[in-house]
Amino acid sequence: MGFAKIKAFVQEYADTVAEVLGLEVTVLDQQGVRICGTGAHQQLIGKPVPTGSFFETILHTGQPGMILETKKNESECQKCQFIEHCTELATIGFPVFKKNEIAGVIGIVGFNFAQKEAMIHDADKLLAFLSHMSSLLEHKLLLIDVLQSRKQPSSAHRDVGSASDKDTCFIHEEKRGNPAGSRITFDQMIGQSRPFKEVLAKANKIKNSPSTVLLLGESGTGKELLAQAIHNEGNRRDQPFVVVNCAAIPEHLLESELFGYEGGAYTGAKREGRRGKLEMAHKGTIFLDEIGDLPLALQPKLLRALQEKTVERVGGNHSIPVDIRVIAATHRNLDQMVGQGLFRHDLYYRIHVIPLHMPTLHARRGDISALIRHFIHKYSTLLGKEVVGLDPDLERWMHTYTWPGNVRQFENAVEYMVNMTESVILGLNDLPPNLLHLSEAVQQIEDLPLGNVNAENESRVDNLLGEAISGLIEQNKEGLEQLLSLCEKEILAHYMQLPTYQQDKGQLARLLNVSLSTLYRKLDKFGL
Numbered sequence: 372m373g374f375a376k377i378k379a380f381v382q383e384y385a386d387t388v389a390e391v392l393g394l395e396v397t398v399l400d401q402q403g404v405r406i407c408g409t410g411a412h413q414q415l416i417g418k419p420v421p422t423g424s425f426f427e428t429i430l431h432t433g434q435p436g437m438i439l440e441t442k443k444n445e446s447e448c449q450k451c452q453f454i455e456h457c458t459e460l461a462t463i464g465f466p467v468f469k470k471n472e473i474a475g476v477i478g479i480v481g482f483n484f485a486q487k488e489a490m491i492h493d494a495d496k497l498l499a500f501l502s503h504m505s506s507l508l509e510h511k512l513l514l515i516d517v518l519q520s521r522k523q524p525s526s527a528h529r530d531v532g533s534a535s536d537k538d539t540c541f542i543h544e545e546k547r548g549n550p551a552g553s554r555i556t557f558d559q560m561i562g563q564s565r566p567f568k569e570v571l572a573k574a575n576k577i578k579n580s581p582s583t584v585l586l587l588g589e590s591g592t593g594k595e596l597l598a599q600a601i602h603n604e605g606n607r608r609d610q611p612f613v614v615v616n617c618a619a620i621p622e623h624l625l626e627s628e629l630f631g632y633e634g635g636a637y638t639g640a641k642r643e644g645r646r647g648k649l650e651m652a653h654k655g656t657i658f659l660d661e662i663g664d665l666p667l668a669l670q671p672k673l674l675r676a677l678q679e680k681t682v683e684r685v686g687g688n689h690s691i692p693v694d695i696r697v698i699a700a701t702h703r704n705l706d707q708m709v710g711q712g713l714f715r716h717d718l719y720y721r722i723h724v725i726p727l728h729m730p731t732l733h734a735r736r737g738d739i740s741a742l743i744r745h746f747i748h749k750y751s752t753l754l755g756k757e758v759v760g761l762d763p764d765l766e767r768w769m770h771t772y773t774w775p776g777n778v779r780q781f782e783n784a785v786e787y788m789v790n791m792t793e794s795v796i797l798g799l800n801d802l803p804p805n806l807l808h809l810s811e812a813v814q815q816i817e818d819l820p821l822g823n824v825n826a827e828n829e830s831r832v833d834n835l836l837g838e839a840i841s842g843l844i845e846q847n848k849e850g851l852e853q854l855l856s857l858c859e860k861e862i863l864a865h866y867m868q869l870p871t872y873q874q875d876k877g878q879l880a881r882l883l884n885v886s887l888s889t890l891y892r893k894l895d896k897f898g899l
């Protein structure tokens with residue numbers, strides 16, 4: 372798969388990384404043969420990893436993973452032939468892909484207690500770091516292929532064009548995608564970060580339980596996806612999964628939507644009546660999305676249905692037994708709503724049995740690389756485009772942006788870029804205009820050819836600033852004060868990237884026409 376040709380580069384890279392991290396680094400090829408290694412692994416270069424080892428599993432599954440506790444207790448280690456002689460105390464491994472195929476594994480290993488402690492402490496950061504290293508190796512492998520095919524003009528090759536000489540991160544075909552129509556499972560939910568895996572582990576524990584689950588978390592964090600996965604993984608998987616969005620249905624229709632109605636219950640009703648969503652979910656799962664938006668007037672009726680496991684249709688006078696599992700979700704603070712009298716406390720306690728908190732995208736930055744790959748693949752396949760990756764500037768930007776709309780906003784941004792790009796590699800220029808930060812806009816304005824002031828450039832400057840300001844307005848939640856503060860932060864962040872001003876704050880204070888103490892105060896305020 373080409374690792375043989377970049378052996379020297381990989382070893383040098385591993386040595387540097389190992390020195391900086393104070394941990395050992397190793398890389399295996401597709402056959403599980405050690406291509407490079409630092410520390411104790413140096414002597415094992417050229418040899419295959421033991422049968423049944425953790426890294427061999429990663430080669431087979433294509434899933435990253437970590438073992439941070441005493442290895443002999445870990446089930447992953449039980450299969451390993453080398454278990455009795457192993458001196459590794461902690462291991463994190465990440466697959467290396469070449470387009471859609473596994474090309475190897477890159478791993479970080481700790482052999483002493485200090486290294487193990489450091490790995491436990493920084494596990495998520497190390498996983499994110501390995502994901503970058505994996506992208507870099509993939510890039511190198513692809514680059515070797517491109518260069519080789521250029522040497523042999525007769526062989527067909529894909530032109531990666533101007534991006535090929537830049538340090539570009541390519542994607543591989545996502546192995547765990549969610550093909551249209553397929554039933555989402557835990558395995559198809561993208562993410563290996565600790566907070567995300569903790570939620571999945573809890574969800575896995577309760578997948579067969581009849582108890583009510585309450586999914587909490589900001590909008591766009593994947594609550595509905597998780598609800599579907601719990602249902603599909605649980606023992607009700609062959610029964611219906613019925614969704615009711617309590618915020619999307621007008622209040623006067625919600626009652627009949629949930630409970631159904633008897634024939635002739637009201638003008639316009641069907642003669643034979645209709646089952647409600649709770650009845651439709653019989654033997655399966657009802658997903659009550661945005662439960663915090665359920666009108667107060669309907670709350671006692673839902674509580675009764677949940678407690679008595681029966682529903683009474685609108686206009687009806689008898690109870691219909693239902694066997695349903697309830698998963699509810701909300702982005703609202705239900706606790707606070709109960710305190711304010713906006714949500715009934717009895718219903719709250721009835722649904723707050725197994726709360727699961729979905730982390731924000733900001734809290735699971737380690738998953739960003741995997742999500743980028745997943746969505747680029749999803750949309751390039753869907754749109755029939757040949758987008759293969761993104762450049763390092765955009766990748767860095769995607770990691771630092773705060774993503775107030777979480778995975779939904781992230782996914783929409785990638786979808787926009789794949790639609791709009793004319794290149795095979797996405798770059799900062801492809802970002803949706805409303806996401807362009809002021810600092811990037813300033814950078815792009817500075818990159819415009821100086822001394823070439825013409826109408827085209829002027830209108831480009833106007834557009835860039837306009838787009839940047841709309842982006843800031845979109846983030847603004849608290850009015851002009853916060854908006855101005857965001858602008859101030861962006862401007863300072865821009866100047867603080869420049870070495871001249873990093874080294875000479877006095878010069879920056881003069882440029883911005885503020886006192887040095889004001890500048891320091893503001894830098895401190897924004898954590899710059």
Ligand SMILES: Nc1ncnc2c1ncn2[C@@H]1O[C@H](COP(=O)(O)OP(=O)(O)OP(=O)(O)O)[C@@H](O)[C@H]1O
Binds near residue numbers: 559592701779
């Ligand atoms: N872990 C994930 N892996 C892949 N896609 C994800 C993941 N989490 C969320 N998504 C995608 O992000 C989008 C938003 O997810 P979802 O609708 O489940 O969020 P939500 O929390 O229910 O949002 P809301 O509260 O606004 O209803 C969907 O397109 C979903 O497929």
